[in-house]
Amino acid sequence: xxxxxxxxxxxxxxxxxxxxxxxxxxxxxxxxxxxxxxxxxxxxxxxxxxxxxxxxxxxxxxxxxxxxxxxxxxxxxxxxxxxxxxxxxxxxxxxxxxxxxxxxxxxxxxxxxxxxxxxxxxxxxxxxxxxxxxxxxxxxxxxxxxxxxxxxxxxxxxxxxxxxxxxxxxxxxxxxxxxxxxxxxxxxxxxxxxxxxxxxxxxxxxxxxxxxxxxxxxxxxxxxxxxxxxxxxxxxxxxxxxxxxxxxxxxxxxxxxxxxxxxxxxxxxxxxxxxxxxxxxxxxxxxxxxxxxxxxxxxxxxxxxxxxxxxxxxxxxxxxxx
Amino acid sequence: xxxxxxxxxxxxxxxxxxxxxxxxxxxxxxxxxxxxxxxxxxxxxxxxxxxxxxxxxxxxxxxxxxxxxxxxxxxxxxxxxxxxxxxxxxxxxxxxxxxxxxxxxxxxxxxxxxxxxxxxxxxxxxxxxxxxxxxxxxxxxxxxxxxxxxxxxxxxxxx
Numbered sequence: 277x278x279x280x281x282x283x284x285x286x287x288x289x290x291x292x293x294x295x296x297x298x299x300x301x302x303x304x305x306x307x308x309x310x311x312x313x314x315x316x317x318x319x320x321x322x323x324x325x326x327x328x329x330x331x332x333x334x335x336x337x338x339x340x341x342x343x344x345x346x347x348x349x350x351x352x353x354x355x356x357x358x359x360x361x362x363x364x365x366x367x368x369x370x371x372x373x374x375x376x377x378x379x380x381x382x383x384x385x386x387x388x389x390x391x392x393x394x395x396x397x398x399x400x401x402x403x404x405x406x407x408x409x410x411x412x413x414x415x416x417x418x419x420x421x422x423x424x425x426x427x428x429x430x431x432x433x434x435x436x437x438x439x440x441x442x443x444x445x446x447x448x449x450x451x452x453x454x455x456x457x458x459x460x461x462x463x464x465x466x467x468x469x470x471x472x473x474x475x476x477x478x479x480x481x482x483x484x485x486x487x488x489x490x491x492x493x494x495x496x497x498x499x500x501x502x503x504x505x506x507x508x509x510x511x512x513x514x515x516x517x518x519x520x521x522x523x524x525x526x527x528x529x530x531x532x533x534x535x536x537x538x539x540x541x542x543x544x545x546x547x548x549x550x551x552x553x554x555x556x557x558x559x560x561x562x563x564x565x566x567x568x569x570x571x572x573x574x575x576x577x578x579x580x581x582x583x584x585x586x587x588x589x590x591x592x593x594x595x596x597x598x
Numbered sequence: 599x600x601x602x603x604x605x606x607x608x609x610x611x612x613x614x615x616x617x618x619x620x621x622x623x624x625x626x627x628x629x630x631x632x633x634x635x636x637x638x639x640x641x642x643x644x645x646x647x648x649x650x651x652x653x654x655x656x657x658x659x660x661x662x663x664x665x666x667x668x669x670x671x672x673x674x675x676x677x678x679x680x681x682x683x684x685x686x687x688x689x690x691x692x693x694x695x696x697x698x699x700x701x702x703x704x705x706x707x708x709x710x711x712x713x714x715x716x717x718x719x720x721x722x723x724x725x726x727x728x729x730x731x732x733x734x735x736x737x738x739x740x741x742x743x744x745x746x747x748x749x750x751x752x753x754x755x756x757x
Binding site for chain 2: 302303433457459460461462463465468469472473476482483484485486487488489490491492493495519520522523526527530555558561562564565567569570571572573574575576577578579582
């Protein structure tokens with residue numbers, strides 16, 4: 277199946293990591309060239325990549341640093357990986373960096389006794405990403421597609437890292453017609469710039485709506501189900517996603533519309549109450565492309581994420597840890 | 599900015615009587631896509647009256663309510679028929695979210711939203727956001743059931 281560029285937005289080639297700069301889409305498809313873990317962390321902090329792209333950035337950055345560490349002893353290589361983990365863990369609060377870096381360090385510790393530690397680590401990580409993640413995302417997309425009825429309109433928010441075109445493709449293969457309503461997802465417009473763009477590019481029916489039209493389309497009977505992604509999950513099924521998801525879940529519950537979420541199961545946090553919410557700078561709402569939109573003296577409040585309670589979710593469609 | 603106290607939230611463009619009665623020193627203002635009348639016009643009016651506007655995106659209203667940062671929600675009607683008020687699109691979200699979080703909803707008479715074309719959604723502040731080939735839907739008004747409204751204020755828009 278053809279994958280959206282957003283499905284696997286980070287690639288490691290030799291000693292260079294290529295991170296898709298999602299802020300440049302749809303104007304240009306540009307990859308940032310990263311040769312040191314500090315640059316990878318900058319890309320994360322500046323939201324050049326997000327969601328699944330952050331996950332891949334973490335995994336590949338460890339592999340990048342190990343590619344370059346051929347002159348170091350096994351002990352020094354392990355200490356390097358621990359430094360990289362600590363740096364990612366400090367980068368942004370809501371995404372579960374500690375969970376991901378902990379998992380990668382676990383892989384490293386498993387092979388750390390090998391005389392070919394560096395090569396075995398890289399090989400284990402490649403296997404994990406290809407078999408453990410890529411294939412499971414395909415399975416998850418197929419499972420989501422099975423929930424969508426022929427002729428359905430699916431409301432989505434933000435961007436599910438290239439997985440929505442895959443869901444649509446599975447629907448197409450099953451000869452089911454599906455239409456998407458994508459909310460624009462202010463302030464970064466991931467719905468307008470990424471989701472609507474990638475669905476349109478792959479030939480699927482998509483209509484862009486303002487975030488404030490979600491209740492209107494639901495009350496008019498124009499939405500058959502909601503399908504969103506998630507940035508972090510808790511053991512009880514609560515999940516965090518881009519700001520605005522909570523609002524949509526509340527509306528879906530009110531209007532009796534099924535609400536589906538693509539998640540990565542996790543038991544590190546017992547409930548969504550423990551997920552820290554990142555509050556970002558006022559300027560990210562008040563400016564666009566460096567130009568000020570609001571009058572002087574205006575403040576803003578920008579929580580980057582919100583948490584949806586598990587009771588409002590009709591079905592969690594999960595990638596489960598191996 | 600970090601908000602720690604409860605403040606009112608405005609979704610819509612108020613008329614003079616609303617501003618004249620205003621006591622709060624800080625107010626959440628929904629930005630009102632696509633024309634950004636909240637971020638531009640309402641914010642400017644509030645600043646002129648010594649009130650600090652704290653702009654939020656239209657998708658942040660429920661979060662602010664869930665975090666107990668909103669004391670009351672003010673929405674604005676262009677008309678009223680039987681048991682529904684005709685308001686700018688997004689008012690139903692504000693009212694439903696407030697109702698869920700047990701926050702009072704106050705209905706005022708308001709200004710008609712600026713007519714928006716579908717293409718306006720592809721831009722912000724005149725700057726292109728996404729591909730012009732993408733289809734859009736920008737409804738102007740929606741109905742808010744009066745059962746969600748705690749009280750009406752000022753001139754009754756339906757009277």
